[in-house]
Amino acid sequence: MNFWLAVFRQAGRNLRQTWMSQLMTFLTVSLSVLIFAFFYLVYTNTIGASDKLSEEIRLIVYLNEEPGPEMQQQLIRKINNFDDTEEIRFVSKQEAYDRFAAQLGDDSDVLDGMPKDFLPASIEVVPLQTLRGFSEIKLFSEYLAKLPGSEKVQYGQEWMERFYYFTQLLTIVVLLSASLLILTATFMVSYTIRLTIMGRQDELELLKLVGATNSYIRTPFLLEGILQGLMGSLIGLSALYALFRWITLHFTDPGLLNMFHFNFLQPVIIAAIILTSIGLCTLGSFTSIQKFLKV
Amino acid sequence: MVEMIKVSRNYGTDIKALTDISLTIDTGEMFFLIGRSGAGKTTLLKLICNMETPSNGLIEVAGYNINNLKGKKLAHLRQKIGVAYQDFKLLNNRTVAENIAIAMEVSYKKPLAIRQTVRDLLLQLQLTDKHNTITEELSRGEQQRVALARAVANSPRLILVDEPTGNLDANTTERVMNLLSRRNKAGATIVIATHDPSIYQKGNHRVMELRDGTIHSLTRSKAS
Numbered sequence: 001m002n003f004w005l006a007v008f009r010q011a012g013r014n015l016r017q018t019w020m021s022q023l024m025t026f027l028t029v030s031l032s033v034l035i036f037a038f039f040y041l042v043y044t045n046t047i048g049a050s051d052k053l054s055e056e057i058r059l060i061v062y063l064n065e066e067p068g069p070e071m072q073q074q075l076i077r078k079i080n081n082f083d084d085t086e087e088i089r090f091v092s093k094q095e096a097y098d099r100f101a102a103q104l105g106d107d108s109d110v111l112d113g114m115p116k117d118f119l120p121a122s123i124e125v126v127p128l129q130t131l132r133g134f135s136e137i138k139l140f141s142e143y144l145a146k147l148p149g150s151e152k153v154q155y156g157q158e159w160m161e162r163f164y165y166f167t168q169l170l171t172i173v174v175l176l177s178a179s180l181l182i183l184t185a186t187f188m189v190s191y192t193i194r195l196t197i198m199g200r201q202d203e204l205e206l207l208k209l210v211g212a213t214n215s216y217i218r219t220p221f222l223l224e225g226i227l228q229g230l231m232g233s234l235i236g237l238s239a240l241y242a243l244f245r246w247i248t249l250h251f252t253d254p255g256l257l258n259m260f261h262f263n264f265l266q267p268v269i270i271a272a273i274i275l276t277s278i279g280l281c282t283l284g285s286f287t288s289i290q291k292f293l294k295v
Numbered sequence: 296m297v298e299m300i301k302v303s304r305n306y307g308t309d310i311k312a313l314t315d316i317s318l319t320i321d322t323g324e325m326f327f328l329i330g331r332s333g334a335g336k337t338t339l340l341k342l343i344c345n346m347e348t349p350s351n352g353l354i355e356v357a358g359y360n361i362n363n364l365k366g367k368k369l370a371h372l373r374q375k376i377g378v379a380y381q382d383f384k385l386l387n388n389r390t391v392a393e394n395i396a397i398a399m400e401v402s403y404k405k406p407l408a409i410r411q412t413v414r415d416l417l418l419q420l421q422l423t424d425k426h427n428t429i430t431e432e433l434s435r436g437e438q439q440r441v442a443l444a445r446a447v448a449n450s451p452r453l454i455l456v457d458e459p460t461g462n463l464d465a466n467t468t469e470r471v472m473n474l475l476s477r478r479n480k481a482g483a484t485i486v487i488a489t490h491d492p493s494i495y496q497k498g499n500h501r502v503m504e505l506r507d508g509t510i511h512s513l514t515r516s517k518a519s
Contacts, residue, residue: 002403003403006400006401006403009400017388202384202386203386205384206384206386206397207397207401208370208373209344209346209373209378209384210373210374210397210398210401210445210449211370211371211372211373211374211375211376211398211401211402211449212370212401213366213367213370213371213401214366214367214370216370216401
């Protein structure tokens, strides 16, 4: 019998003898992975949606009077002084009226009798892709509001602000769930291994007396940790995938979710979660071995 | 095989289990330790297998100062020492076969060889029908034989046996002693701690009597 076969047999025995506590730990690790991976999935998809929406961002600066060609050039220079832009477009009062009338379609007759210059002239500014953070857009809008002739700046501020705070909240939740994963994986596994060691003191003592090496005694416990991490993360991620499939199947009708591409976790992230879970469980196992298994 | 020079073992400041024991046990010898309960026989065996450390003195086993050995070296030496403990130290929730196999598993013996050795030993000790019995369900005499089988299973060079016949009838005692004699003839050094004169008076062996932790006598038994 070689070393690894002996060690696997020993690990199998450990699992059989303490299957109840092993099962509890395994379920706890699975649940922790599921909670973390779920919030991370929501987070990545929200960030994805946010990126997609930010491509549509444009700031509209309403002017109190229509600028002449000279003034337009001055305003363009002023705007570009803050940062380069993707596009700056002047919309005259007439153009604004025509757009509005086109938007009203068949109901455009409600505009009959209205003067053609009742809508204000404006500048539509599309910022660069690099300037898409909420705080940067806010600063830019404050700058635009101070331009000569500027009356008001609109860019869906309220919506953006809510979305920004939502993503901030999600970041906190993801960090908290990551902490939960770290705590449960490390401490639960550590605790279970500790229980196993305590419950098998006689056997471990005997193994030492009949000449078992340190690695023969310790490796099965490390294997248990690795197995807990591997199985816990696989089950947790599988449950999340099942949930993801259920959501995508039931919410694919035209609606809010269909506006975005709702993606599952990237393979590299899945691998990272599995490896991290294995690493944490092994760490938990290792600390218990160091502390309670003196050989 | 075993060299002890002025070995003492104290428990606390008051209890002197062994005092100034100097002793040489040759390779291939069958050596008997006798004495009343509490004389220090079990302590002496525990010192030889490094289950306990001496308060003073030097103990060498197979040329190694056993108290200086650590890690793999100690483990490998222990694999060459088979011990049948007075309290058996059996795993009560395991079967007889598993208990015997454990000594061979730590030496990475092949499963087939382990199964074969277990069967042979159970046959020699009249325990064949107990192969899959949980040791907890055995009588003390049977447990004693399982402990002995485990001690000899790995073909150790040194076998330490503490009261091997205490719970056995005459017929089983003879079987046990035959097994130990065969191992001794095969080259193993055997140290037996016993109360039972019938087992050490039969051969031509050295017999050491301990009294209150000191060597009272060291004689050679005469074959009858």
